[in-house]
Amino acid sequence: MENTSGFIQQCLASKMFTEDEFVSTTTRFFGDEIELNKIIQETKKTLVDYGLDLAKIIDQVTGDAYYVLTNNKQDTLATLASKYTQTELLYFKSLVEGIMTSDDNKFYLTYHEALDKSGEIEVATFRSKEAQTALDSFFKDKWLESVSGKICLGNRSLAELHKFLKDNYNEETTECYVCSGILTRGWMCHYCGKGIHSFCYNQLSTNQNKECLECSKDFDQNSQENDSVVGPGE
Template sequence: MVQSADVQKLFLQAIFSRGILSENLAKVLWKKSIEAVKAADQDLEIAYSNDPERWDNFVADVNVSLNDLDFEFKSIQDELNGKKLFALVNRKDDELAQLATDYSAVEIAFFKAVVEQIMLARNESYSVSSLAALREVSAGKEKINLTKSQAEVLLGSFVASGWLLRSKRGRYSLGPRSLLELSPYLKSTYAEEIIECTICHETMTKGIACKRDNCKTRMHYFCFETYRRRHSTCPACSLNWPQNATDDGLLSVGELAVRHGATEDRQTRGSPDSEDDQDMEHEPSQTQTKSRQPRRSQSTKKQNNAREEEEDEEDINEEEEEAEYTPPPAQRKSRR
């Protein structure tokens, strides 16, 4: 017998087959699930509504039903455009459990090696070149049993599945799916490297940093744009800020922190600071005069700046975000 609870069942079946999906697509699947149940029994009093509160209540009900399974239907904002994305997240603190169903132990070992290079990248660039990523097959203490060609195909699979992003420069960074589904792993493994946005307090690998020494302000691009409409100075140190995120006066977090053609040395955990400073001459990036501050507690959580919700309308038929992204255009002049 058809029941209103079957809407949740149909919805979960639809999203289980998808890795990460846009909020608009999730709402479409919710609507289609309601229509399917109504078609089976017209007497059921259920109706689709575009009211945000109705959607929030539905998501809350879904998570109640998933609670005993240690799953959660969780959202994150895309670091580049601020659009909300959803995914089913395994709440168990198993190391990279989410990848285990799709990849072998060897393939997961390669993924972990690439993620480590991304997280340890200097100057908060949180990205790695394709050559450096492929180098991880044989660069670690334990050689990974993959050929370079197999590793290249595997990187493409990570991108297609949303775990990684690949830019037009050929650099790999963490995709929204990794930031969402692997958050416990990243925070426990890279506690010293994780930084948070000053505004939304979410993990951040792409955005801007205040230029003033010792200032810990970091913001996603979309958080900066929202904040800058009402404020002209840094919320922490009151330094005057430019109008645009890529103008002189701000530093980049993410790929734009890396200069084109820079040499990329392999990073290891526990490397002495002096060794890192010596390597800087091989990879000049945003500035040689401003030293990056330690990443722990980069956000100022006591600041109560209200975040405005401004979500752009996206294609209703969109089934996944683009795997290849383009960072905001670099408009800044050289400060070296």
């Protein structure tokens, strides 16, 4: 297929495409005669040689689709290395660590907790002010997302850092039993242990009450110890 390399250049330059952006970009490069699926398959085939893949990720709450180029071999954060300083990378790593290992399936840090993490990396020149600047660019580049002031992993991290997260936080990561995506926002049943994304749940549930679709036990939203909510809530 002609124009594939130009299209891939464009994918590399973009951080992440929304579905609309993706469709308009493919139209720009290939016209609108070729089926989207064929373009995706051809692009994937070309990317394999470079150890890359074109991944589609579904937002865990809205269900919106995003397209991201991912590096399948990368189990480190090297993918961020071209943009950030070594210290910012260390800081990002400690934020991911904090988010992934937070208690009770919270999968978020408060803004203050995130700023406090700057102390953990023990670089004298990197303080709150530098941490704030770094946080701002992590948001802007879509690595992190703020949900009502709670700092979570962005869709870009969930897609591009998929292997890193699975390799380093295997014990902490749960998958949605419907779509197999990493679960950081949704529900976790304390009776049968099934986890499900908010979006996947809402797609399948016809019931107003929030209850497990597997074992029909009510999801507990209020008890501190046995909260069934995964992530910052909706």
